[in-house]
Structures are given as structure tokens and as C-alpha cells.
Amino acid sequence: MAPTNTSHRQTHNLLLISKLLSLRDTASPLALVLDSLEQPATPLIKEYIRRAKLSKVHITFVAFETLKPLEGVDAFVAARKKSPLEIIKAVNAAYPNVSTSGPSRRRLILIDAINPLLHARRTDAHFNVSSFLSSFLMPHGPPTASKVEASLVVTFHQDVPSPPLPSPYTPSPLSMLTYLATTIIRLHSFSHIMAQKAARDRSLVPPVFGLEEELDGVLLGRLDKPIGNESAQGVVLELEHRRKSGRGVLEWYILPPASRYPPQYAKEIVTLLDDHPLYRPPEEPDFGAGEEEPESTFELRLTDRQRRDREGVVLPYFDAQQGDGPGEGGRILYDMGEEDDFDEEEDEI
Numbered sequence: 001m002a003p004t005n006t007s008h009r010q011t012h013n014l015l016l017i018s019k020l021l022s023l024r025d026t027a028s029p030l031a032l033v034l035d036s037l038e039q040p041a042t043p044l045i046k047e048y049i050r051r052a053k054l055s056k057v058h059i060t061f062v063a064f065e066t067l068k069p070l071e072g073v074d075a076f077v078a079a080r081k082k083s084p085l086e087i088i089k090a091v092n093a094a095y096p097n098v099s100t101s102g103p104s105r106r107r108l109i110l111i112d113a114i115n116p117l118l119h120a121r122r123t124d125a126h127f128n129v130s131s132f133l134s135s136f137l138m139p140h141g142p143p144t145a146s147k148v149e150a151s152l153v154v155t156f157h158q159d160v161p162s163p164p165l166p167s168p169y170t171p172s173p174l175s176m177l178t179y180l181a182t183t184i185i186r187l188h189s190f191s192h193i194m195a196q197k198a199a200r201d202r203s204l205v206p207p208v209f210g211l212e213e214e215l216d217g218v219l220l221g222r223l224d225k226p227i228g229n230e231s232a233q234g235v236v237l238e239l240e241h242r243r244k245s246g247r248g249v250l251e252w253y254i255l256p257p258a259s260r261y262p263p264q265y266a267k268e269i270v271t272l273l274d275d276h277p278l279y280r281p282p283e284e285p286d287f288g289a290g291e292e293e294p295e296s297t298f299e300l301r302l303t304d305r306q307r308r309d310r311e312g313v314v315l316p317y318f319d320a321q322q323g324d325g326p327g328e329g330g331r332i333l334y335d336m337g338e339e340d341d342f343d344e345e346e347d348e349i
Contacts, residue, residue: 010272013251016241018268020183022051023108026149028241029137032181033155037220038210039187041155043235045110047255048153049073050263057106060094062087064116073110084117084127088135095148107150109136115160118173129176154181159211186238190254193236194278233257236273254279 019027035041049072052059061073069076075094079087095107118129137150156177165172171179178184189209196206210220237253252273261269274280302310 010275013249013253014268014270014272016249017237017239017251017253017270020239020241021047021270022055023057023106023151024055026106026151028183029151030133030181031151031153031183031185032177033153034158034184034186035155036157036187036210037159038192039189039235041187043255043258044185044187044237045112045153045155046070046258048108048110050258052108054264054266055106057108058095060091060107060109062091062109062111064111065113079117084132087117088132091136105148107148109150109152111152111154113157114154114173114177115157119160119163129173130180133180182242184240186240188236188238190233190236193273197279233276233278237270 016027019025020031033041033044049059049070053072058075059073060075060077061070062077062079063069064079077087077090077094079090082090091109114129117132133152133154136152154177156174158174162172162174192209199206234254234256237255239249239251239253241249243249253270254273254276255270
């Protein structure tokens with residue numbers, strides 16, 4: 001039963017990550033990507049763009065930190081030194097409204113980093129991040145325009161310090177974003193995950209890297225090398241998806257480097273972290289698993305003849321268990337064999 005349940009869970013979670021990254025059926029209107037200095041979100045953002053181009057989805061890139069448009073982007077909106085209202089108008093103007101009764105169209109809006117907007121001093125004091133993000137998902141335009149299914153992917157840098165909150169009862173920007181998001185993807189370096197797993201296997205404290213080391217002058221910890229034996233094996237994705245029913249799905253995946261597959265590759269490339277050969281090496285077959293008894297210098301098992309003879313033995317006081325009546329339960333049943341030496345002087349049995 002356990003292997004069947006495990007196989008079903010793995011298949012379901014692989015279909016889920018494929019559905020989320022390919023933007024099918026608008027499974028997640030708002031996806032929050034949490035990256036760090038050790039593992040930026042660039043590989044995952046490029047994978048979103050690659051899959052959107054294969055599905056012919058319109059891509060709008062809202063840039064707070066990116067200077068040049070990424071390859072495959074349909075509309076590039078420079079958001080630096082702009083107010084939230086100006087950003088909303090620019091994003092809405094980047095997608096043309098088509099008055100047609102055809103099928104619904106799909107749109108992907110990528111925000112490379114929302115930290116500058118949250119920490120900007122010129123942002124209105126009454127700025128609401130929930131209303132700002134909802135404005136991209138709500139339909140805009142004339143009623144005759146066809147419906148647009150928009151998906152929003154927002155990147156948040158975890159290593160950027162947040163300014164002090166105006167009130168102790170005010171939730172932090174990260175808490176608000178994680179509350180609003182339907183999918184949360186935390187990015188990890190594969191080498192960090194392997195180092196932590198090796199420590200746990202030896203019952204040691206898992207190491208920390210980067211700012212978590214709390215060492216003076218250390219910003220970046222262990223980094224993956226571009227080539228060699230310690231080259232990057234991919235990006236580890238820690239996925240938390242929230243269904244409409246309220247139940248959540250937690251799973252770990254690994255996204256291989258883009259150099260290992262062509263841009264037009266249509267098959268699924270993301271795999272479960274547990275299935276990676278370096279994370280979970282294949283187990284050696286146990287040839288002695290079918291033996292029920294340990295090996296020894298003498299035979300512990302019975303032959304078929306010995307088993308039949310043992311089953312045919314009638315134990316003494318057998319009739320005492322029948323309960324045929326008083327006085328009959330204590331009679332001894334015994335059949336003399338050829339080896340028995342009968343002594344007439346003894347009491348009769």
C-alpha cells in the first residue's frame with residue numbers, strides 16, 4: 001500500500017508543478033518567488049518565459065532592477081522612479097484590448113523585484129500592496145473585450161532588510177505577500193541542500209550560508225561553480241501550493257540548468273528532489289531479503305515429513321479440553337510404541 005501511495009503522490013505533484021509553470025487553467029493567479037543572494041530567481045523567471053512562449057502567452061515584464069529586456073518578453077515596463085498608479089497604467093497599456101467574442105486570452109505579468117516598491121520613500125503612505133497586485137488580475141477595458149486570464153509572478157528578495165514598520169500591529173510586507181499568494185516558491189542552492197543533507201545523515205547540525213552565518217563581511221556563502229565536478233546541478237524549488245479547498249501541497253523539486261535542454265523542448269524537465277541520483281543514491285539490491293530465518297551452522301527449519309509427524313502427535317490430557325463430562329477430563333491418552341518397555345508391576349495406564 002505504501003509504494004502505491006508514494007507513486008500516486010509523486011505523479012500528482014509532478015503534474016502540479018507542470019501545470020503551475022505552464023500557466024494552464026490559471027491554477028495560480030499569484031505566485032510568490034522568494035530568492036536570496038546565493039540563489040537568485042533568474043533561472044526560474046527564464047523558465048516561466050520559455051514555457052509562456054511555447055504556449056503563446058503574452059508576457060509583460062515589470063522591471064525595477066532589470067535594465068535590459070529579457071529574451072522572449074513581449075512588453076517591457078521600466079518601473080523605476082514611478083508611482084504605483086503610473087505602473088498600473090503602463091502595464092494595462094502594454095496589453096492591447098481586442099474587441100472580439102473569441103476564446104479567452106492568457107497573459108503573464110512578471111515583476112522582477114517588488115522590494116524597491118515596498119521600501120520606496122516616495123510611495124504613498126496609504127499604499128496597499130493587496131490592491132496594487134489585484135489591479136493586474138482584474139479585467140480592464142470595455143465590456144465587449146474578450147476575457148483575459150492573467151497570471152502574476154512576483155519576486156521578493158529575502159536578504160534585503162526591511163525598514164521599521166510604522167506600527168507593531170502592522171504586518172510585514174513578506175507576511176502580507178505570503179498571505180495573498182496562492183503559490184509560494186522558495187529557491188535554494190543545490191549545493192547547500194546537499195551539504196545540509198550530508199550533515200543530517202551524520203546526525204550533525206546542518207550548516208548555514210551567507211547572511212545566516214552572521215559573520216562580519218560575509219554576504220555570499222558557498223556558491224555553485226559554472227564548470228567542473230562542483231558545477232550547478234540545478235535550482236531546488238520548495239513549493240507550497242494552496243488549493244481552492246484550503247488544503248496545501250508541499251513538495252521539493254529540482255529545475256535543471258537551461259544548458260541541458262533546447263528552448264523549444266516541450267517535455268517536462270522538472271523532477272522531484274527525492275528522485276535526483278545525487279540526493280538519493282540508488283539502493284543496492286538485498287539478495288537476502290527473502291530469507292525469514294538467519295543463517296547458522298545447523299538447520300533450523302523442518303522438513304515436510306517432520307512437519308507432518310509433528311502435526312500427527314496427540315498431546316496428553318487432550319480430552320480434558322473437550323469437556324465431555326466430570327471425571328473424564330483427567331484421563332491420560334497414550335499409545336505405546338515399539339520402543340516402549342512395558343512393566344507389569346507399574347499401574348495400568
